[in-house]
Amino acid sequence: MGRILDENLIYEVLSVVDEIPEGKVATYGQIARLIGREKNARLVGRVLSMAEFYGRYPCHRVVNHAGRLAPGWKEQRELLEAEDIPMKNTMYVNLKMCLWDE
Incomplete structure (x- = not known):
């Protein structure tokens, strides 16, 4: 792994x-x-x-800024629906109703 992506950072994100x-x-x-x-959203995706x-982390609960699910990860929608996450359509969650207010 490169300089930017070390295990401390990985565990911090997770x-x-x-x-x-x-x-x-x-x-x-x-x-x-x-x-x-703040400017490293892509790094989080990586x-x-x-x-x-x-380990096991609820990565299915992470979407892009518009609420779009990860392309090519069919199971993500199924996992979110199992948690009653409101969807706008098959590829987007309704962020207004389910965004985490950390």
């Missing part, structure tokens, strides 16, 4: 993700801001793409 309550979602940018890296190697 610890925030682990705090997202059931029935709520957070955005990549929101998590970046919470760890003090960390989440590797989360399975670090």
